[in-house]
Amino acid sequence: MPAEQLPLPELPSIDHPRLRLPDRVNPMQPTAVDAAFDHPDYFFEPWWPGVRAVASAERGRVRLQVAGLADAEAAFPELEELPDQLAEDGVVLDGTLLVLDAEGRPDPELLRARLSGRQPHAGRPAYVAADLLWAAGEPITRRSFRIRRDWLEAILAPGDRITVGHGYRGDGTLVAEALARLGIEGLSARRLTARYRAGAAGDAWLRAPVTPAQPRPRPTLALILRLPLGEPQA
Amino acid sequence: MWRGAIQFGLVTIPVKLYLATESTGIGFNMLHASCLNRIQMKIYCPFHDEVVPRSETVRGYEWSKGRYVVVTDEDLEAVPLKTIRAIEIAMFVDAQKEDHGAQFVKSAYYLEPDPVGKKAFFLLREVLADTGKSAICKVVMKDREQLAAINPYASTMLLTTLHWPDEIRSVEELAVDAGGIEIKASERKMAEQLIASMTGEFKAEEFQDDYRQALMGVIESKVAGEEPTPMARAEPTKIGDLMAALEASVSAAREARRDAAAGAPTAKAKAAGGAKAAGRAKKAEPAAAGERQTRRRKTA
Secondary structure, eight states, X not given: OGGGOOOOOOOOOSSSOSSOOOSOOXXXXXXXXXXXXXXXXXEEEEOOSSEEEEEEEETTEEEEEBTXXXXXXXXXXXXXXXXXXXXXXXXXXXXEEEEEOTTSOBOHHHHHHXXXXXXXXXXXXXXXXXXXXXXXXXXXXXXXXXXHHHHHHHHBOOOSSEEEOOOEEEEHHHXXXXXXXHXXXXXXXXXXXXXXXXXXXXXXXXXXXXXXXXXXXSOOHHHHHHSSSOOOOO | OEEEEEEETTEEEEEEEEEOOOOOOOOOOOBOTTTOOBOOOOOEETTTTXXXXXXXXXXXXXXXXXXXXXXOHHHHHTSOOTTTTEXXXXXXXXXXXXXXXXXXXXXXXXXXXXXXXXXXXXXXXXXXXXXXXXXXXXXEETTEEEEEEEEEETTEEEEEEEOOGGGSXXXXXXXXXXXXXXXXXXXXXXXXXXXXXXXXXXXXXXXXXXXHHHHHHHHHHHHTTOOOOOSOOOOOOOHHXXXXXXXXXXHHHHHHHHHHHHHOGGGHHHHHHHHHHOSOOOSOOHHHHHHHHHHHHHHO
């Protein structure tokens, strides 16, 4: 009797995951503050001099979302190895794409060369993950950053190119001093109890300038990207 | 080298001019690909269909399309020019002021005073330096009257030849339109921060022509009979090294604070509090772990 037949429940499978990862994420945008500070509810990380990138891994495939770049996967093919380092599938990471020079320092020039497509093999790309938005095919943006961060550390094994960024809780001014020595000009502060917000972060994510120990010989990309000079050319 | 005299009013200062710059670009010669001999450029006349020796050529000025007048050496010598052999100072302007066309420079020449004109030379130099003025002058060099500016430079003075106003193109041909662009106060502040953070003293010796050096490297290895080595491949660098550098820097900053606190007992309490708050936010706190397990059960 066909009328009585109930439809079979749809089982999650490799071909039909419970939820598809979003094609695009509206990334959280930090709020600029004037200076570094100390606060036990905040988690402080370097503002790595690179470009913001949302990385998704679904069924072994990696997608990169970089503002203004149509085909970021092609510009950074090295990041295809991301799924090998993940303990779960259906993952969306928020982080920073860097290109390292021969000494392992982030090099804005090499990054620009990659982004513009002028030198598709310039430098050595790296990805520093800072936040986890989706895990095991489910959004977790409503969870607190403390949990998302802890989860991120649990599912992403550090590799040569991709890693979870190191950060420090509470002592923002100490991290700022350390960053000044490294020549990194920004400090990221995420509130541990905050959920991930699309768009303006409010007090969930702050960005403070770090005064470098010496004037830098050339602008870092981090500073350039902060300027309203439009999107980088794809 | 050019020899002449600076003239203004009734003062005449005999000087020599030396080109202040030299081109360090790498020059190439054109060779015949099969035999690698230098190719010669012959002057060729298409009307007679023959190669013309240089002695049989004259100067022509195209005054209308395809029509020329011949200008001889004698004609050039007869040009009535007051500024021949003289650097005729016309006026003095504020050296720092923009928009007087003095930023369109051609080449720079050092001035060297003749022994007889030494006193006047250094008097002019000192007064220019003290008053912040540039001398605008005209000088004839290489058959041309040139506009130039004289400024004090190091122990001497520098003569920079300038473009004539009709040689300077108008910016109106460009698509520069600042209309409709709104700059927010915060954006301006960021730009000012960027500029402030990169403000320093310009030391030209800190800059170098990287392209020229790399090209010279390729040429040198070819001269030595080697195939040019492609740019040394960077050793694989690891993102972990960067994290280690960060850890080391944070440790160093912490040490520095501890030392500062030990040195100044009054600051101790504050520093101790800071050290307690510091430390990596690590591993789940019990509440967080609990929440996670709950989720696991739900999704299982």
